[in-house]
Amino acid sequence: MTPILHLESARLTLRQWHDDDLREFAAMCADPQVMRYFPAPLTRLEAAALIGRIRGHFNEYGFGLWALERKDSGAFIGMTGLLHVNFDAPFGPAVEIGWRLARRHWGLGFASEAAWTCLRCAFAQLRLDEVVSFTSQSNLPSQKVMQAIGMLHDPDGSFEHPRLPPGHPLRPHVLYRINRAHWQQTLRG
């Protein structure tokens, strides 16, 4: 399958990673507010390693977490994309959709806009049957994005994230799902 290196929405370019994205990406991943639903903010080295893993996912599967660039300013604002769930999940194997944006670009609808574009790619180009998303129970901003793009909460899908220790406050996770038929319905309004 031809790798999907580039997508577009009205206000955003979803593109491959440039070496000079690291400065902004590392700053975003070092922001405790951005990372409050993750175990810890990332060091610059960890952020660089994450970009490496994202590139590796594109190389292996032809899709991944795209870097987001605003068309109006050319600014790098974060990432949104599709990736194979990489832990032994009760709902796996599955492809998940995820997002992380720098704080100054929150509240403008960019996460939802990029996520819509990725869902279209998942169903229309990659021909996937289903996409999932999950986050800690307390991450309501992320759940709002899931709801905004038509994903449905699966109440039976809640799980304890195996990468976090028992008792960790972020360990309980909620699961959202969307399948092709439901996505087509959301398009029809």
Ligand SMILES: CC(C)(COP(=O)(O)OP(=O)(O)OC[C@H]1O[C@@H](n2cnc3c(N)ncnc32)[C@H](O)[C@@H]1OP(=O)(O)O)[C@@H](O)C(=O)NCCC(=O)NCCS
């Ligand atoms: C999760 C996250 C990406 C959401 O960002 P966001 O800016 O709140 O999300 P959106 O871009 O979809 O914006 C939605 C808000 O913008 C508003 N908005 C403004 N203009 C809009 C537009 N043109 N279209 C859609 N929404 C718009 C919406 O009304 C919505 O407001 P609401 O949340 O009060 O309903 C962001 O909080 C983040 O990066 N968090 C840290 C990383 C993280 O937790 N990632 C998920 C891990 S699982």
